[in-house]
Amino acid sequence: MAPSFDAFSKSYNxxxxxxxxxxxYDASLLTQAKLKKLRQLFPNLASAKFNLLDFGCxxxxxxxxxxKFFPHASYTGVDQSEESIVQARTxxxxxxxxxxxxxxxxxxxxxxxxxxxxxxxxxxxxxHIDILKELTSLLKPNGKLAIWEHNPLxxxxxxxxxxxxxxxxxxxxxxALMKKTLSEVQLAEIQVIYTTFFPKTLSFxxxxxxxLSWLPLGGQFVTIAENRAK
Numbered sequence: 001m002a003p004s005f006d007a008f009s010k011s012y013n014x015x016x017x018x019x020x021x022x023x024x025y026d027a028s029l030l031t032q033a034k035l036k037k038l039r040q041l042f043p044n045l046a047s048a049k050f051n052l053l054d055f056g057c058x059x060x061x062x063x064x065x066x067x068k069f070f071p072h073a074s075y076t077g078v079d080q081s082e083e084s085i086v087q088a089r090t091x092x093x094x095x096x097x098x099x100x101x102x103x104x105x106x107x108x109x110x111x112x113x114x115x116x117x118x119x120x121x122x123x124x125x126x127x128h129i130d131i132l133k134e135l136t137s138l139l140k141p142n143g144k145l146a147i148w149e150h151n152p153l154x155x156x157x158x159x160x161x162x163x164x165x166x167x168x169x170x171x172x173x174x175x176a177l178m179k180k181t182l183s184e185v186q187l188a189e190i191q192v193i194y195t196t197f198f199p200k201t202l203s204f205x206x207x208x209x210x211x212l213s214w215l216p217l218g219g220q221f222v223t224i225a226e227n228r229a230k
Contacts, residue, residue, distance in 0.1 A: 005058065005081040005166060022160065023219075024200025031061045034117055034148060035069040037195055040210060041224060042113065042144060045070060050112035053078065055135060056119030057098060060088035078106045110140045117148035120178075121170045132185045139227035145187060148222045149173050151194065157219045175216065178223045187225035194218035 016027045025033075039046050049072040054062050057077030066073055079085055080101040088098040099106040114135050120128060135145060150157045152172035161167045175192045182190050196219035197212055198205045212218065 005079075005084055016164065018163075022156070022163075022199075024203075027061060028065070029200075030196075032065050032068070033196065035062070035065055037193075037209075037222065038113075038115065038146060039069045041146070041193070041222070045073070045113060048072060048112075050074065051109055051140075052076065053106065053109075053111045053114045053135075053138065055114055055116040056080075057088065058084050060092055060098060062115070062117070063088070063092060063097060076106050076109065076111075078103075107138065109138070111138055111143055112140055113144045113146065114139060115146045115148070118150065120147060121149060121167075121172050125171065125173070125177075128181050129184055132181065136185055136187060136227055136229075139229075141227060141229060143227045144224060145182070145227070146222055146224045147178060147182075148220060149175075149178065151175065151216070151218055151221045153216050154219045160219075175221045175223065178221075182223060182225045185225075186229075188228040189226040190223065191225075192221055192223050194221045196220040 046069070050070075052066070052070070052073045052075050054075065054077040057063070057079045058081070060077060063075050063077060066075055075097055077085075077088060077098045078101055079088075079098070082100055085098050085100055089095050092098075116135075120131075123131065132145075139145060150161055150170075150172050152158065152174060158172070161170050161172065175194075179190055179192050193213040194215055194217065195209055195213065197209060197215075197217065
């Protein structure tokens with residue numbers, strides 16, 4: 001797995017906001033944008049009770065806004081960084097939500113949706129298949145996997161990554177490679193969807209985002225797949 005984010009656990013959002021300054025967005029707004037996109041992609045989950053695994057949850061940013069978009073989701077967050085888990089538990093005062101990667105509690109559940117945002121570019125590519133196989137084993141039949149990553153085809157994204165102190169080890173993943181990797185894990189209905197096209201000054205154009213999902217110029221992309229195993 002990737003080097004620990006322990007050193008950044010107390011300043012994570014400040015460091016991220018500094019790198020995002022060029023876009024006009026901040027960590028909170030981008031987290032909400034991810035959740036909005038997930039709701040668009042999986043509308044049947046919007047009002048459903050379901051189990052969500054946030055793989056690489058960090059300090060819990062996703063959980064903070066989760067129930068605005070998925071009010072009945074049952075959340076589990078897991079991260080390698082022990083200090084990030086401490087920060088998440090302290091901030092949300094619910095120790096049962098957040099787990100160390102090395103714990104076993106979170107592996108005793110089956111999930112309807114596993115989401116991982118900005119994690120795999122910190123993991124050596126030769127480890128991706130094994131990790132994705134393990135995650136797939138935790139999916140319910142017809143459960144969904146969504147991997148959100150930076151788009152290396154976008155020059156502004158590459159600049160943000162260069163400017164972000166905790167992305168110094170990042171090796172961005174070509175969308176075609178992520179799709180190929182998921183196919184090797186034997187998931188089905190694999191799609192690459194491009195997103196995050198406009199800075200905040202042009203946010204009125206975000207209504208176009210769903211119609212541009214085919215265009216490989218978005219700042220981010222999300223690869224989704226389904227577990228068809230019986």
